[in-house]
Amino acid sequence: MELSLVRPDDWHLHLRDGDILQSVVSQSAKHFGRAIVMPNLRPPITTTAAAVAYREEILKALPPKSYFDPLMTLYLTDNTSPKEIKAARRSGVVYAVKLYPAGATTNSQDGVTDLFGRCLPVLEEMVEQNMPLLVHGEVTDPEVDVFDREKVFIDSTLRPLVQQLPRLKVVMEHVTTLDAVKFVESCAEGFVAATVTPQHLLLNRNALFKGGLQPHNYCLPVLKREIHRQAIVAAVTSGSKRFFLGTDSAPHERQKKECPCGCAGIYNAPVALALYAKVFEEAGALDKLEAFTSFNGPEFYGLPRNTSFITLRKKPWKVPDSYEFASGTIIPMFAGETLDWLPIVDS
Ligand code: NCD
Ligand code: ZN
Numbered sequence: 001m002e003l004s005l006v007r008p009d010d011w012h013l014h015l016r017d018g019d020i021l022q023s024v025v026s027q028s029a030k031h032f033g034r035a036i037v038m039p040n041l042r043p044p045i046t047t048t049a050a051a052v053a054y055r056e057e058i059l060k061a062l063p064p065k066s067y068f069d070p071l072m073t074l075y076l077t078d079n080t081s082p083k084e085i086k087a088a089r090r091s092g093v094v095y096a097v098k099l100y101p102a103g104a105t106t107n108s109q110d111g112v113t114d115l116f117g118r119c120l121p122v123l124e125e126m127v128e129q130n131m132p133l134l135v136h137g138e139v140t141d142p143e144v145d146v147f148d149r150e151k152v153f154i155d156s157t158l159r160p161l162v163q164q165l166p167r168l169k170v171v172m173e174h175v176t177t178l179d180a181v182k183f184v185e186s187c188a189e190g191f192v193a194a195t196v197t198p199q200h201l202l203l204n205r206n207a208l209f210k211g212g213l214q215p216h217n218y219c220l221p222v223l224k225r226e227i228h229r230q231a232i233v234a235a236v237t238s239g240s241k242r243f244f245l246g247t248d249s250a251p252h253e254r255q256k257k258e259c260p261c262g263c264a265g266i267y268n269a270p271v272a273l274a275l276y277a278k279v280f281e282e283a284g285a286l287d288k289l290e291a292f293t294s295f296n297g298p299e300f301y302g303l304p305r306n307t308s309f310i311t312l313r314k315k316p317w318k319v320p321d322s323y324e325f326a327s328g329t330i331i332p333m334f335a336g337e338t339l340d341w342l343p344i345v346d347s
Pocket of ligand 1: 106107219248251264
């Protein structure tokens with residue numbers, strides 16, 4: 001059995017830079033036409049000039065004859081200016097602006113401390129420029145339980161933001177809760193959407209502790225209860241246009257995951273398509289897979305669909321236990337497990 005899909009895009013991807021970029025980029029370029037590239041480098045990509053330079057670095061790291069198109073993002077800070085948004089739009093290579101509440105996740109220390117107090121002029125310029133805001137939707141208050149941070153963020157920040165700026169395009173990135181699904185479904189279609197990762201579709205928080213601590217299943221927002229996972233699966237397999245593929249593939253070297261204070265982030269680029277297919281198949285909704293992987297994202301971003309195709313063949317294959325890259329070892333999601341759908345790259 002084979003499924004032919006219009007080539008998917010990845011609307012949330014961490015490619016890193018330097019050696020790790022060289023190691024990981026080809027995995028995404030093999031399966032995806034385009035990717036929204038996250039700007040949380042050190043230092044972060046806060047200017048259009050930095051985004052242009054980072055894009056060049058990515059293009060240089062691509063294997064020959066690759067058509068992969070990296071869509072760049074700016075990292076929003078308290079000091080981002082409306083002028084920068086205009087420059088970003090003019091550049092033709094920046095497609096969105098990413099909001100990290102300061103301290104929420106990996107390399108978010110330069111993020112926003114006061115969205116309504118510091119960023120309103122920038123957000124208004126983004127409305128003018130039709131530039132989407134991509135949101136890491138968690139509060140950072142250490143008093144708030146880590147499993148509640150997404151819900152509290154929706155109530156404290158996201159709902160008021162959408163009410164205040166109803167014409168702002170917002171993507172709630174990597175949704176993890178029933179609350180987020182309900183929120184996105186309650187908003188105007190075409191203005192508020194969400195990306196969904198393979199891990200939040202396939203794993204619940206038990207996966208963090210199965211047989212002992214499992215650092216390779218640790219990402220942010222952290223995995224939640226089973227009822228949340230089920231709500232996310234129901235949302236994406238319903239055929240709603242509000243949800244689209246965003247892997248949040250976030251490579252960290254093995255030692256940075258398996259240590260006393262391990263980094264958040266799951267490396268799923270090599271397995272993501274197989275895993276999304278598994279989710280849709282198990283839900284009896286394979287007919288809805290292509291819209292999720294290949295149509296809903298471009299439609300939201302106002303971009304054309306890809307014109308090439310990828311085939312998923314029903315053929316068991318074993319996920320490598322690890323990837324031994326020149327930059328170091330990276331453990332993929334579902335390492336060592338057997339998956340049913342094998343992506344075949346059409347030449
Ligand atoms: C991401 C990373 O490592 O850059 N980590 C993660 O757990 N998802 C950052 C992010 O998207 O939160
Ligand atoms: Zn991410």
